[in-house]
Amino acid sequence: MRARAQARVREDRVRRAVRGLKGADAAASVRAEPVTLACHLDSVETVNGRQIVLRGWAEDIGRGEVWLHIGSSAAPIRLNPIISVREDVSAHLRKEGHHPETDRHGFAATATLSGALGPTVHISLVAGPWTAVSAALPIAPQEIPVAAFLHLAVDIARRTGGSMLANLAQILNALSLDPPPPPKVADVRRFGPAAAAPRASIIIPFYGNAFFLIDQLEAQRRAPLDVEWILVSDDPGLTPVLLDQLTRRAATIERPTTLVALGSNGGYAHANNIGAAHAAGQYLLLMNSDVLCDDFGFLDRGVAHLQSHAGVGCVGFSLQFEDGTVQHDGVSFQRVPWLEQLWAGEHLGKGLPVRPDAPSPVDVDAVTGALMLLRRADFASGPVLDPGYHFGDFEDADLCLRVAEQGQSIALLRETGLWHLERQSLRLLADQDGRRAMTTVNCLRFNEKWGAVLDRRTAAERPS
């Protein structure tokens, strides 16, 4: 309570300081007369119109609290900037007659906006009784996609010095990257024969490119008759391409096939959830477009397993890389050193030759969402995947933990002739740094949600 009250006092002080600088209020109400803060913004970017990314410098910014004032009607925002050494700024300030006490002037900061951005902003620095406020800084913010922001975040985190991951977490924590609302369905098109009480619905989201559509359609020829395909275009720019290819191949589409075109990019979880809402099958097979199969025996075996094992809530399948090595053979939750001992799903045996004598089926902590079989009835009252994660990462682990919390187990069926040509669309979303940033932000959320559960599990499994 006390800390909150102190923060309110400081916030009020910053408000009055800015007003004082504008001459709109009596500076007497400020305990110390505000002085002008030498400050410059190199760039201002926004994400989803709600988050702001600032880069620039301010004299001796490391000496106190930093606040951002975006307009007279919005509350000032406390920043938690990453500060860097800028000797060039020190030289500039001295030339201008200032007397900087340090070389720590550079900063990068992110924040969730508390209101509409005006044409100018102020930066304030509060150190003890002393407050410095910048002149009005004109801005022309550039809106960037989340993926670009994550890339930017990694760039800032790396260039700032110190622990890259700690810096990155600091940036990401300053943002509330809320899940986007579910996108609207813009169009639904049906191809092939009509679906009559299908046994299973195969849900395949598409984002970025349609390269594997031809593979999925060709595979239909080898599929059971009582299966329907729900293709979800999570990319309005891609929808015409998918539609064109489906129309051109309409005469050869041999199974009920529905294209659900979303009005905007809603992300992997929303795409699957909307696909599930359009499904009529008793079973849902979540499948990435880059999963290829020689035949659909795996689906029959998966359905049979769910039918005969009421205690199993989710069935996954072993998958191979293009070179025949293990892409997926179950997931184990572990604290991983490359994410500073956060909990993450560790793919077992990934990249190693397949063990021909491995037993099947087996219980595992989790399975990949790239190919995952579920009972549709189990998700009648809620979404299949949590849309709070970004870009198809951690949603499957999250789902498996939800299933486990309901008292059901996760089964892995070991199969041959199933390949996952992994992360084709993620590759389109961002480069390696961007992907690392996505993993980090998703992992932080996953730990916030499930860390205590996994700790409890580990403690319960530990021999007394």
Place this chain on the structure above:
Amino acid sequence: MKVMVVAHGHPALSPGGGERAAYSLFEHLKGTEGIDPVFVARADPADIAHDAWFSSFRGKPDEILWETPAYDWFRRTSEKPDILRLHAQALIDRFQPDVVHFHHYIFFGVDAIGAFRDLARCRTVLTLHEYALICHHDGQMVKTRTFRPCHVSSPAECHACFPERPAAQFFARGHLLRHLLDRADALISPSAFLRDRHVAWGIPQDRITVIENLLPPAFERAIAPPQAASDRASTRVRLGFFGTLNRYKGAPLLLDAIRHLPPEISARLELVLFGAKLEDQPDEFQQIVKKGIADSTAKVSLFGPYENREVARLMRGVDWLVVPSTWWENSPVVIQEALAVGTPILASNIGGMAEKVRDGIDGLHFLAGSPADLAERIEAIVSGRVTLQPTPVNVVDRNRQVLDAHLRLYGVPGV
């Protein structure tokens, strides 16, 4: 029985080995009792010459030119399968084939096999040419950077040749193509080497029958008269190069080898190049060939392309045929022609060349890609240390056997 031979080109418009093999098959089928063939060849709109997808080549009702819809050169499938099916239906309605025999798949796509089969409910046969299913580099199985022969394809190695494409795309490409090939009732490979490469790539060996390409009836007639005495005035040993002048066929290697020869050998040597399409090659390549000819210490003559009906006479006019290709080849028609004429062959020791030319019997092998080794063989020939007079293959008998093998695959009774 109605047989539709579908080829990637008409040899009169695009004189490649595959096109010639397809057309030879058509010609032989025309002369076979009980067979009613039609030849359908992909063509450019300019060759169609009117506003339609099809035309008759030189007004012949059984030779159809076809402007195929757009084709995906990576996937080796049609980019417009709906239009492809419309075209296929039109051809099927008009000719009612019992068998559709595809020669190659470029320009129309491997998925055309399934389209024709579904629509015509007919037997489908595919003759493989090149390695285009296996290799994205012009189907040559040659590395993109070094132009060295590639022995085995894999997604990772293909990605190394084409870094802009992830390995996964190469895997998916192969996976799809192998499944699409299931729609062919029979696969033919003109060489065991080509078959083995496709078996290594994942096609069951028992699905591929090795059947040599046919040589045209006109060639049978051309070599029938007894050989006239040579009227050559020159006493030089004459080497002949027949084929396309491009990077893979090895003409620069041959010119380089001649530069390695001692002056007394090159003074007794003559090279004749019956080479086509030099003008279509990159400037740099054209300059290499032209400079190689200009700088040669031996007599070198560039005759350009030749008419097919002349090939027997031209081949009899050389002492040795040289096939210096730096890629694997499949079953080069020029080798078949030289074997029929009885001209010895100096060939690279790889792939279809090594298979078709028996070292020391039909000719000599040299180390593929090595001008020094080729120079040594040429020196041995010119100095008289090596002499070969292969017995000509009876091309009529051989063609009869090859045709029967085709008819058996078509299901013609009593063959």
